[in-house]
C-alpha cells in the first residue's frame with residue numbers, strides 16, 4: 001500500500017506443466033503490471049491460465065521462465081524461507097471455498113496468520129476492519145455457524161488483517177449466491193476505495209469484472225486484451241468478440 005509505483009510486475013512469464021509429449025504450456029509469455037490501490041480483474045475461459053498466473057504472481061508457484069517482483073523485490077530467485085516471509089508481509093489470498101479452519105472461531109481464523117508469524121494484531125486496525133466487513137457480532141462463531149457470505153467475509157478479514165500490499169482473490173464469489181456475491185464484491189470495492197487496498201481478482205462474472213478499474217482477458221496462456229473500467233455490457237461484448245467466455 002505504501003508503494004507509489006506498481007506493486008506487482010511480471011515479465012514474460014511462461015509456465016509449463018510436465019515434460020515431453022504430455023507437457024502443457026499454461027502460460028506462454030505474460031507480462032502484467034499491477035497498479036496500487038486499484039482493483040484488477042482477470043477473465044478468461046476455463047484452462048486459459050488464470051489460476052496459474054495468480055499463483056505465480058502471489059509467489060505460491062514459480063514460473064518456468066520470466067520474472068516477478070512484488071513490492072520491489074524480485075521473487076523468482078528467492079529461497080523458500082525468504083519467499084514465505086515476503087508472502088506473509090505483502091500477500092493476502094482469498095479462495096473460492098473460503099479455506100477456514102472449522103474448529104476455530106471467526107476471530108481465531110482471522111488472526112491465525114499473524115499468530116503464526118508471531119505477531120499480535122493492531123487492535124485499532126482489527127476493530128476497524130471487523131466493522132468494515134460487518135463481522136462485529138459474529139467473531140465468536142465457528143465457520144459452520146456462519147452463512148457462506150459471512151465465511152467469505154471472515155476469509156477477507158483474515159487476508160487483510162496483516163495489511164498486505166496486494167490481495168489476490170481467486171473466484172471469490174464463485175461459491176456464493178448472486179446477492180451474497182454482490183455484497184462481497186461491494187466489500188472488496190470498498191476496501192480499495194476506503195482503505196487503499198490493491199486487489200487482483202480472477203473471475204468469470206461480467207458484473208465482477210465491471211467493478212474493476214482494469215480488466216485483463218486471458219486466452220490460451222496469453223493476455224489477448226486489456227481494458228480500463230468498463231460496464232457489464234461492454235465486458236460481455238468483449239468476451240463475445242474474443243470468444244473467451
Ligand code: ADP
Pocket residue numbers: 017018024025026044045046047048049050051052053
Ligand atoms: P484457469 O484457471 O484459467 O482455468 P489453469 O491455470 O488452472 O487455468 O490451467 C491452465 C492449463 O494448465 C490447463 O490446460 C490446465 O489443465 C493446466 N494445468 C493446471 N495445473 C496443472 C498441473 N498441476 N499439472 C498439469 N497441468 C496443469
